[in-house]
Amino acid sequence: MSTPEIAVITDELEEKRSLVAKTWDLCRRQPLGAAGALIVIVMMVAAALANVVSAYDPELNDLEHMLEGPNAWHWMGTDEFGRDILTRIIYGARTALAIGFTAAFLGATGGLVLGVASAYFGGIIDLIVQRIVDVVMAFPLIIMALVVVATLGPGTENVIIAITIPFIPQCARVVRSSALSIREIPYVDAARALGFSNGRIILRHMVPNVMAPYLIMLTAFVGQAILLEAVLSYLGMGVQDPTPAWGLMLKGGAEEFLESAPWVSIFPGLAISLAVFGFNLFGDALRDVLDPKLRRM
């Protein structure tokens, strides 16, 4: 009983060490990727420490300081309810990261399971899964997300579902194509000949070998999810007021006061762009390191 567990633990240790080495490699050979990682880390720290970093309450209206321009007290100015914009951007990072990571993780993992199972079982199961993937992929991302939100109604959980659904088939297709080639390698046959269960072969023998495309899709999804969430919230079909979310901050008031208070619409948009920029830079570098073959994706 204890021997396999020890083996697993040493495996993990080794993986961690190589991860550190990979990170160091990444910084030296991929300056753009390192810059991206830096942006992502700063954003994560700011989101985690939001209540320490910012001096204001993101949801508290302060009618004496409505639509003030950037000044010493409000570095990015205030919105039409007198709320500090910098504070709302920092708290908005929480919303964006929570939705981005959850949707990306669920979408990529759902796609991983579906893609590997589809490739492993083949035959009629593969055919059915691929036809469903075809159908869902025939919808442009934003259209699918809007239809789902129209069905479920707005709100944070529903936004996550709406973003996750179109991600699953995308990842499933990529994972399936690498899993197909792995299925042909003799060790899978060997595992089958030893009488291992399908579940064990999938989890222990196939999934670890498609981790590269999975991780690449996962990082790419985070940026896309943040962008989609901003779009849905901007249309009023995503996160609802007073929760601070970047897309929501651009909605309504921002355009109305475009001329008199441009800071209301400038800074949240910059935050979205910078966050997605960071994740994309990081994702690109990760892709180059993990799998040069996938460069064209």
Add this chain to the structure above:
Amino acid sequence: MYAYIVKRVLLMIPTLFGAAVLVFFLLRLLPGDVCEVRLAGTGLYADPRDIALCREELGLDDPLATQFVDFVGGYLTGDLGKSMWTGQPIEYEIGLRFKLSLQLAIMATLVAVAFAIPLGIISAVKQDTWIDYAVRTFSIAGIAIPSFWLGIMIILGLLIVTQKLFGAGWMPPINYVSPFEDPLGNLAQLIWPAVATGYRYSAVATRMTRSAMLEVLREDYVRTARAKGLVEKLIINRHALKNALLPVVTIIAIEFAFLIGGLVVTEQVFNLNGLGKLFVDAVGNQDFALTQQLVMLVVLIFVLTNLVIDILYAWLDPRIRYA
């Protein structure tokens, strides 16, 4: 080749049918419909009898199977139904806005291609120099900046610049005029959203051009061309670019298909009355009839584009045909 085309066309049918099933049942999954939005949406008291009457008129009381047969059967009889919100035929509602969306998609494509191909080539040829890094940063930024926010910033920029120059802020006109009647007025309205969406679009295409070029430049025949002493310009234009263009054309075509129905937010920002805005309105009003037809239109354009690309590939590359 014919067998391949027939196979691909037949494969479209289950995809389109599946999309129809998916969108139809998704929209009817939860309670709430256009009658409630129309009669009770204002917050006033709505007589339940009025709502019931409205539902009966629109056929929302019919069994789902009947409604579904009506919806799909409409494609065979050529009757797409009526908008549940305005009561106008759906062909009319779509026809009214199709021109604007199509023109915008074409203009954005032109903007994108004009930037993407030269930038992608330079970036690949000068790989890992500062030019490459600059182009890559520019294109990753293009994917990161939400086009609707870029649109807002363009409007803001126009306001500030015109304020400085003429003392009065100027905003792009809202009403659509045909490019054949008033080309300048048309351009004044549509050039800005075309730039806002074209930037993102060109970023995607630039990255594709760059990676396709990088791959081709490592091929043996490029080395042969260099070895026989050809001018670099000729190698890039004639030997490399031609072979690298296929994936680039693919991505441009797919993005173009997406632009025709998918500009939901940019149209909102610029107050354009196009298909994307119609879609957002239809979703907001719970106008099932219009929403499902718009979704099917977008899916159809998407699937047809993919079909054309696949046939083009098979035509250019015999290996695909026989696989």
